[in-house]
Amino acid sequence: MKVLVIVAHPNKASFNHAIAWTCSKTLSGNGHEVIVHDLYDENFDPLLPFGEFTKDAALPPQIKRHCDEISQADGIVIVHPNWWGQPPAILKGWVDRVIRPGVAYEFLEGDSGEGVPRGLLKAHSAVVLNTSNTGTTREKTVFGDPLQLIWENCVFGLCGVPTFHRRMFNIVVTSNEVQRREWLSEVVVIINRFFPKGANNQ
Secondary structure, eight states: OEEEEEEOOSOTTSHHHHHHHHHHHHHHHTTOEEEEEETTTTTOOOOOOGGGOSTTOOOOHHHHHHHHHHHHOSEEEEEEEOBTTBOOHHHHHHHHHHSOBTTTEEOOTTOOSSSOOEEOOOOSEEEEEEEESSOHHHHHHTSOOHHHIIIIIIIIITTTOOEEEEEEEEOGGGOOHHHHHHHHHHHHHHHHHHSOTTOOOO
8 A cells, every 4th residue: 555644844853753753654564655755854845836727737846746646645644733723834835736636636527617526536545643732622612623624625525535534632832751652652543543554555
C-alpha cells in the first residue's frame, strides 16, 4: 500500500513533526510504501497562479509530482496545527494547487462547475492529525470545529475518499512529556487501525 504523509509545521522540533515521524515509522513497519512531504522544508510555494486554473494546465515539476503521488496513493495522512481554525497557509496552498480538477475531482459532462463533482482520488482512507491550544468543548461549541468540516466534507468527502478519521491533540502548550508519549502511542494505534500490517495494495 502506498501512503502519502504531508506535514505542515515550520518547527522541526514541534510535536507535529513527532506525530509525522511516528506515522512514517509505523507505516513503514507495517510494510507500506511511505512518501513524506515536509512542506516547509521543501519551501512549497502555496500561491496558485492563474495559469494553473484549468484542468489541462501545464504544471511545474514540483506540483506535478505532488499531483501524481496523491493520484496514486492508497492512503493519505495530513499533520498540521490548528491556526485560527484553519490549516497553515502553506498547507492551504498545497490544497489549492494539488487537489485540482482532473487529479482529485472532475465535473460530469454538461456541468460547468455549478454542480457536485465526482471524486477521483483512489485512496480508501484519509487521516488528519491536528494539534491545538484550544479545548475540545470550546472548539466545538464556540467555533464549530471548522477543521473537521474542511477536511471531511470540503476536501476528502468531495474527492471520493470513503473513510475519514481526524484526531485533535490538545492542549499542547501545557502538555508534558508523559502526555505527549501517550498521544504518540495513540497515533500508532490510529495508523495501525487504518493502515494495518499486511494490507494489500489497492
